[in-house]
Amino acid sequence: MAAVITITNKGTDYYVTVNGRATFEHAPQLRSLAKTLETAPYTSINVDLGQCTGMDSTFMGILSMLGLNARKINVTMTIFNAGDANKDLLFGLGLKKLFQYKDEAMASGDTGWESGETVAKGMDARTVLEAHQTLMDADEGNIKKFEKVVEMVQKDIDKKK
Numbered sequence: 001m002a003a004v005i006t007i008t009n010k011g012t013d014y015y016v017t018v019n020g021r022a023t024f025e026h027a028p029q030l031r032s033l034a035k036t037l038e039t040a041p042y043t044s045i046n047v048d049l050g051q052c053t054g055m056d057s058t059f060m061g062i063l064s065m066l067g068l069n070a071r072k073i074n075v076t077m078t079i080f081n082a083g084d085a086n087k088d089l090l091f092g093l094g095l096k097k098l099f100q101y102k103d104e105a106m107a108s109g110d111t112g113w114e115s116g117e118t119v120a121k122g123m124d125a126r127t128v129l130e131a132h133q134t135l136m137d138a139d140e141g142n143i144k145k146f147e148k149v150v151e152m153v154q155k156d157i158d159k160k161k
Helices: 027-037 057-072 083-092 125-138 142-160
Strands: 004-010 013-022 044-055 076-080 100-102 111-115
Touching: 004 027, 013 027, 027 057, 027 125, 044 057, 044 083, 057 076, 057 083, 057 125, 125 142
Parallel strands: 013 044, 044 076, 076 100
Antiparallel strands: 004 013, 004 111
16 A cells, blocks of 8 residues: 655654655655755644554654754654554664554644655655664664665666766
8 A cells, every 4th residue: 555644743842654665766745844944844643554554764763863853852742543563663673762653543733735746756755865864863773774775776866977
């Protein structure tokens, strides 16, 4: 099933709902939110993974970017309904410390946007690069896991210049 990512807000609270498998193809819209929130005030980020059937490292890297940015300004980022499989993925990358975890219904925002669109062919290599660099920043145990990925993507970006 192709993932559909819904991002809404209610004032300065942001809500992300993931339906399906979240991959690098869906990371750009989450990265866009992360970049927006670098300069916009916000009081919470809430992510519902109740219908998420899995995540790849790029998507988890962008979640980490949101979590690290939130932590810098003492804002809580909460993951709702992650389930055992998604928790295993997040905890396996040392990301347990970045988020609060709750197994309950998540509120939702009033306004927002939904995207099932992917960027498969014109994938943003910079998003992949930033996501994996963020994973390495979030937990030093990820350096060995992703340093080759970062090198390869950086070479690919440099080649296209």
